[in-house]
Amino acid sequence: MRMTRRDARRHTGARRRVAAALLAAALAASACAADGDGPGSPGAAGDGTEPAGEDGADADTDADAGTADAPEGDPLRIGMATSLSGSIALFGVANQNGAQLAVDQLNASGGVLGRPVELIVRDDQARPEEGAALARDLILSEGVDVLLGPVSSGVALAITEVSEERKVPFITHTANTSALMVEQFQPYMVSVVPNTYMEARAQGVDLADEPYTRWATIAPNYEFGQRQTQTFVDTITAENDQVEIIAQQFPELGEADLRPFITALISSDPEAVYSPLFAGDLITFTRQAADLGFFEQVEFTALYETDALEELRDEVDLEGVRGYSRCPFTIDNDQMRDFVDAYQQAHDRVPSDWACMAYDAVMLWAQVAEAAGTEDADAFVETVEDFSFTGLRGETHIRGIDHQAAVPSYIGRLTFDDELGFYVYTDLQTVPAEDIWLSEDEVTELRGG
Amino acid sequence: MSTNALLLQILTGLSRAAILFIVAAGLSLVFGAMRIVNIAHGSFYMLGAFLAVTVAGAVAGPFGFVAALVVAPLIVAVVGGVIEVSALRRLYGKEHLLQLLATFAVLLVLHDAVRWFYGERPRSLRAPEFARGSVDLAGTIYPRYGLFIIVAALLIAGGLWALMSRTGLGRDIRAAVSDPEMLGMVGVDVRRLFTIVFMLGAALGGIGGVLAAPQTTLLLGMDVDIIVQSFAVVIIGGLGSLLGTAVGAVLVGVTFALGIVWFPSAAMAIVFLVMVAVLVVRPTGLFGIPEA
Amino acid sequence: MSTTTTPTRRRSRRPSLATPDWMRPRTGWTAAAVIAVAAPWLVDERQVFVLMMVLILAVFATSYNILLGNTGMVSFAHASYYGVGAYAVTLSALHLGWSPLLGMALAPVAAGALGYLTGLVALRATRLYFALLTLAIGQLMYVVMFQWRTFTRGDDGIHGLRLPDVLGPTLNRYYFLLLLAALAIAIMGVAMRSPFGATLRAIRENRDRAGFLGIKVKRYELAAFTLGSAFAGWAGGMYAIFDRGSFPLLLHWTTSAEPIFVTLIGGMNSFAGPVVGAVIFGLLRDYVTRNFVYWGVVLGLVLLTLILFLPGGTVEGLKRLWARFTGGPPPEGDPAAPDHPGVDEPAPASRGGVR
Secondary structure: OHHHHHHHHHHHHHHHHHHHHOHHHHHHHHHHHHHHOOOOOHHHHHHHOOOOOOOOOOHHHOOOOOOOOOOOOOOEEEEEEEOOOOOOHHHHHHHHHHHHHHHHHHHHOOOEOOEOEEEEEEEOOOOHHHHHHHHHHHHHOOOOOEEEOOOOHHHHHHHHHHHHHHOOOEEEOOOOOHHHOOOOOOOOEEEOOOOHHHHHHHHHHHHOOOOOOEEEEEOOOOHHHHHHHHHHHHHHHHHOOOOEEEEEEOOOOOOOOOHHHHHHHHHOOOOEEEEOOOHHHHHHHHHHHHHOOHHHHOEEEEOOOHHHHHHHOOOOOOOOOEEEEOOOOOOOOHHHHHHHHHHHHHHOOOOOHHHHHHHHHHHHHHHHHHHHOOOOHHHHHHHHOOOEEEEOOEEEEEOOOOOEEOOOEEEEEEEEEOOOOEEEEEEEEEEOHHHHOOOHHHHHHHOOO | OOHHHHHHHHHHHHHHHHHHHHHHHHHHHHHHHHOOOOOOHHHHHHHHHHHHHHHHHHOOOOOHHHHHHHHHHHHHHHHHHHHHHHOHHHHOOOOHHHHHHHHHHHHHHHHHHHHHHHOOOOEOOOOOHHHOOEEEEOOEEEEHHHHHHHHHHHHHHHHHHHHHHHOHHHHHHHHHHHOHHHHHHOOOOHHHHHHHHHHHHHHHHHHHHHHHHHHOOEOOOHHHHHHHHHHHHHHHHOOOOHHHHHHHHHHHHHHHHHHHHHOOOOHHHHHHHHHHHHHHHOOOOOOOOOOO | OOOOOOHHHHHOOOOOOOOOHHHOHHHHHHHHHHHHHHHHHHOOHHHHHHHHHHHHHHHHHHHHHHHHHHHOOOOOOHHHHHHHHHHHHHHHHHHHOOOHHHHHHHHHHHHHHHHHHHHHHHOOOOHHHHHHHHHHHHHHHHHHHHHOHHHHOHHHOEEOOOOOHHHOOHHHHHHHHHHHHHHHHHHHHHHHHOHHHHHHHHHHHOHHHHHHOOOOHHHHHHHHHHHHHHHHHHHHHHHHHHHOEEOHHHHOHHHHHHHHHHHHHHOOOOOOHHHHHHHHHHHHHHHHHHHOOOHHHHHHHHHHHHHHHOOOHHHHHHHHHHHHHHOOOOOOOOOOOOOOOOOOOOOOOOOOOOO
8 A cells, every 4th residue: 555655646746847847937836835935824834845746645645544532722832943954854843743732643633721722833044143043033923922943053042032031932853962861951942853963972882892992983063063073082081091083174164075075084094984974864874874985994984864775775785884873763662663654644755853852842742731731831830850751762750850751761773675666774772871971960960060 | 083983984085985975066157158056967967876776676676776867966957947938038148146046946946846746754865785784994894885876977077078078068067167258159059058057967966965965864955965065165176176176175175074083073174165265276166267 | 316317307206205194304314213212112032133133124224325326226235244243343342352242333444444444445346336346345355254263253253242231231222233233224314315326316317417526436435435334334233233133144244135125115315214214124034034935935925016016115106196096296216117128227326337
């Protein structure tokens, strides 16, 4: 059954691509299409931003099988500012799909506080000032009850300021700079993504036990890559005094040609290479590295997430590569299985980490609102501290001091899945948050007492 | 660093230079003949790459890539022609800033047009059968495709040289480069010439995109990335000079490749520094045409 | 705008001439001031933020027009001085504990000083190569701000600047920024009406002739570049107060496109052009990005239409409309361009413009 759906999609895709050739017509047409998503249908923004030719099926057609009482009254509104354009747009689209599915499920089961829920998504263009402006706009004009998003950490830091100023809860599910919990912490912020500190420490602790001593790193040259690499290096060298870092490379985010970096790495002759490259950059790296014989020479470990693996298919032999993930769809529990089924129904593919975590963000907010009995922001803050919510990663506790959810980090080995046609994680190990996050004392100290 | 490692680094720098040369040659050609700095040139590169995926997908089998290499640049050239005729042509003779801004507006439009058709997912294209895998160059493993694009760039450079020095069209273009005022007077149809030059420039951007596609991942945003680097190339080499573009491309490609060995986090800054240094010493670039 | 006007007409090109009565500076600016003061009471709070951004853009674009419209220089580094101004406020608060008000005073000084130093390098080239050299210099400054993480917090940027309590309420912040914008525009207006401004325009009209007349062209260009940079820094400082933060993208070359578009929309040949352009662009961008998923297509097509059909900008278009309406003489600037493409160079070739 899945094959036929996929074929159908490919067929329409092909037709659309032929149309791509006629660009003159396209320009006019795209203007019209944009018009269609215009001011007349603000609530439909969630569906309107679906990229053409992809994920064509609409989520809410599958979700109206609910038996609970239909929600009524003024809808509660979730505002999401995420990146729908630019090189990290892929994550933004996944964010949107995951959150929309959560909203549809909530509405199918009676809404939140008996009221329907609505998702409004806007493109922050990965620019902090856009993010701040959108967040303000969502609060002041749309009256949203909670802010979700974004992809970029710089944007998240801008949004968290608006959230504090306007006293509207902000749940971060993709951007994960630890500055949100430390220097710039404010009580309306909650994080359901492992922050940079947790993620890199989990990997450092794990990999310190491997028999490699000559390590190299390659990371995207911006805040996330730099921070993550630094924490990893600090951790692994502290855990294992044999470890030596012999080379570090920092290509630009979105660099199309990583080969000079790869050959520079090979030349320094490392035994193992650690990498926080992700998405398109990681795909590029994997291809180019394979051609340069990289995988035969070194042990590689990276943030292989579903989108990248899906794109790589069987092109490069990644069997047994140790990778890490924030929220892989192969987590073995009921919630995740149901979510994957529903997501496949709606989008004809498995969800990426970014869809899963956005789903969790919506579910956290809904559960807090139900527990507090109100959507009020201050009640949210009061309730969320030391709250436990049920998400795709099971029962998850939110710590009071920095509002960081105790989400684990996942480490696994890649194995080819014949049915899906790409590599997935097996033997998932979870590193519990409690083992790796900043202790409460460290948080206080870093905040400057 | 060992000789092998150095050789490998220089080779990767050269294959980087190959793509930069092809793309920047289009930029430089359009500037030389038409005096237009085309900020939308990166869009032609991106469009070429995405169209290659479409064409290669439609023409399955061993000829998919070859078909893409022919058809995608043709479509890009047509798009370029449409833009030239419908927008740029109206701006000749007006302030050059307007032309620059018009191309910037075109960049915005083409970027979102590609986003609309192809969505946000990264795309990829497999290398043609004959250029897959690696070769062993005296103990250095090097991807065959890297060699293929170096050869392709050399062929294109040769072709452009022949076009410019051996054909009537080339003669007209050279005349436009050295003395635009004269051209109209000697009876050349300047309108037609400009449309052809702009289409040729667009096609070169498209070819660059097709050739880059198999060794990278196609992302929205590749348009802006390539344009900054192409500018660096033509600025160093001197706008309007084919030779300068070639030298600039090699300089940028190899400087970058060697730079990342010694200054891993500042390679791009080094390229900009080279660019500033060249311009300070020679304000028109290494082989640039002096300004009237 | 560039065209085949007669020399006499061109000489008469001053912001204050050939202007309908209601657009004469004093009337126009008074009306603008009244609207600016009243505006926040007529719109909702969200839109007040949009208006604040318009004020910042107006200063940013007017500062750019010192280079572009007055001196004929195209710079791609202008955003860098804007960004430096914003960082002057946030960094002085972060590392020195300065009040943002003190930082605001530092912003134009820091940006102006940097403008002077980089201007010395950039002005070694002329015209197009000057433009491209500023691109390289601007990107270099961007990379430094991006990479110097221990000092600037890198790509995360600096957010959450603490403002004095009085600037907390949105309205107060708006009026404070309005005051800053009015002050900046007034100072720039005086400078451009002074003999200094007239000399700059003489350089734009004909650089060589200005040289023959004994004008030290480079020195004036450097002064214009420095002044423009200082006020870009001023606008950047306003931005830091508006957004309570700064981040490296403010310095990126694509940010330089904003004042160019703004100036183009309003018209670069009148002092008020960039201010009018800022209002139109600020509101247009807010509307388009809020309502269109593929906003780039819409914004690009709107801009392209403006470039093609209203190349003199809105101010000139309004003047022309007014002239037609009243039957008076058309404003300077002939809408009809010479027919032979590209080759017939209009006399006031922008120095940074291509060729």
